[in-house]
Amino acid sequence: MPFLSDTLSRVKPSPTIAVTNKARELKAAGKDVIGLGAGEPDFDTPENIKAAGIRAIEEGKTKYTAVDGIPELKEAICAKFKRDNGLDYTPAQVSVSGGGKQVLFNALVATLNPGDEVIIPAPYWVSYPDMVMLAGGTPVAIEGKLENSFKITAAQLDAAITPKTKWLIFNSPSNPTGAGYSKAELKALTDVLMKHPHVWVMTDDMYEHLAFDGFEFCTPAEIEPGLYERTLTVNGVSKAYAMTGWRIGYAAGPVELIAAMRKVQSQSTSNPCSISQYAAVEALNGPQDFIATNNEAFVRRRNMVVEMLNAAEGITCPTPEGAFYVYPDIAGCLGKTSAGGARITNDEEFATALLEETGVAVVFGAAFGLSPNFRVSYATSDEALKEACTRIQSFCAGLS
Numbered sequence: 001m002p003f004l005s006d007t008l009s010r011v012k013p014s015p016t017i018a019v020t021n022k023a024r025e026l027k028a029a030g031k032d033v034i035g036l037g038a039g040e041p042d043f044d045t046p047e048n049i050k051a052a053g054i055r056a057i058e059e060g061k062t063k064y065t066a067v068d069g070i071p072e073l074k075e076a077i078c079a080k081f082k083r084d085n086g087l088d089y090t091p092a093q094v095s096v097s098g099g100g101k102q103v104l105f106n107a108l109v110a111t112l113n114p115g116d117e118v119i120i121p122a123p124y125w126v127s128y129p130d131m132v133m134l135a136g137g138t139p140v141a142i143e144g145k146l147e148n149s150f151k152i153t154a155a156q157l158d159a160a161i162t163p164k165t166k167w168l169i170f171n172s173p174s175n176p177t178g179a180g181y182s183k184a185e186l187k188a189l190t191d192v193l194m195k196h197p198h199v200w201v202m203t204d205d206m207y208e209h210l211a212f213d214g215f216e217f218c219t220p221a222e223i224e225p226g227l228y229e230r231t232l233t234v235n236g237v238s239k240a241y242a243m244t245g246w247r248i249g250y251a252a253g254p255v256e257l258i259a260a261m262r263k264v265q266s267q268s269t270s271n272p273c274s275i276s277q278y279a280a281v282e283a284l285n286g287p288q289d290f291i292a293t294n295n296e297a298f299v300r301r302r303n304m305v306v307e308m309l310n311a312a313e314g315i316t317c318p319t320p321e322g323a324f325y326v327y328p329d330i331a332g333c334l335g336k337t338s339a340g341g342a343r344i345t346n347d348e349e350f351a352t353a354l355l356e357e358t359g360v361a362v363v364f365g366a367a368f369g370l371s372p373n374f375r376v377s378y379a380t381s382d383e384a385l386k387e388a389c390t391r392i393q394s395f396c397a398g399l400s
């Protein structure tokens with residue numbers, strides 16, 4: 001009898017975490033490494049939010065809380081959904097977990113039966129397909145093409161839906177491409193969903209506030225109120241508030257679904273960290289102006305990275321609407337040999353040779369389900385980004 005479960009054998013460890021760890025190891029060994037793999041802002045958590053966490057400790061708010069969130073945080077989340085998205089939710093429709101990741105995981109575990117299909121537009125955040133498989137479901141990828149800025153079309157969505165489809169996982173602005181769906185593009189997708197009442201929407205709005213050049217973020221239940229009863233709107237404080245380590249994510253949706261997610265969490269981790277919950281109340285209710293300041297830095301970096309990557313031989317890099325990623329296409333680099341003698345036939349070989357020969361760590365596209373590409377996280381200093389892009393340019397110039 002095998003010791004490990006059959007389910008686990010189908011699941012791979014997160015490749016983004018693997019790249020980050022590899023870059024960390026090389027750095028610790030004294031190598032000159034620039035890591036562009038990590039999916040987190042380089043900014044510190046704002047002072048008012050840190051102070052709220054410290055206050056919670058000092059006031060002894062260090063005990064178990066209600067499983068899926070303290071009432072103050074649920075109220076703050078309802079206010080956020082009303083303020084930012086025009087969505088009405090009550091605290092009974094809200095669930096708080098240890099990061100957006102746990103929210104998504106709870107929802108999938110709570111709803112998937114063997115054979116249930118989950119549609120995932122590719123390229124996708126690395127965890128979606130593996131989470132679906134861990135929960136016993138079957139991931140079904142649809143490819144967003146480079147020509148359409150990596151976004152899927154209504155016709156593609158319609159064609160992918162079967163009687164077994166339970167969820168569409170939607171993510172805009174996207175990790176790994178940064179692409180954001182306009183209101184019209186999203187409406188075309190929600191129109192398709194309205195024709196298929198058995199399909200639910202899990203919308204991962206993690207990068208809502210990281211939207212640039214006047215791009216107007218929108219979320220499915222806001223664009224199509226007819227979907228409200230079958231939408232789980234997921235969000236969190238990790239990215240916009242530079243709080244990745246605090247581990248707070250949340251979602252709102254129908255009461256029965258939220259209760260089922262609470263049941264999963266009550267038998268696994270119980271409540272998210274009490275201190276982090278109080279800090280998240282301050283994040284959502286406190287001043288929001290630093291988001292615009294951070295975004296100015298992100299736009300400046302994005303523009304520089306896109307320009308420098310497009311100037312590299314064999315690379316095509318679209319300009320995305322948000323998040324802090326770009327997803328360059330490297331079709332023009334394949335079939336060549338690097339200056340260090342590595343044969344480049346796919347994006348994994350490209351990323352490995354790039355790291356070994358130049359010290360620049362990026363995540364290869366196959367990890368996100370669309371090749372040949374790589375993901376750059378530009379949530380790092382302007383100087384590091386400039387140096388990394390210069391090294392990528394000379395790596396590409398050395399391909400023959």
Ligand SMILES: Cc1ncc(COP(=O)(O)O)c(C=O)c1O
Nearest residue numbers: 039099100101125175206236238
């Ligand atoms: C698209 C997307 N969803 C969810 C998450 C998870 O966020 P958290 O750190 O809050 O678990 C991430 C983190 O990288 C992400 O990129």
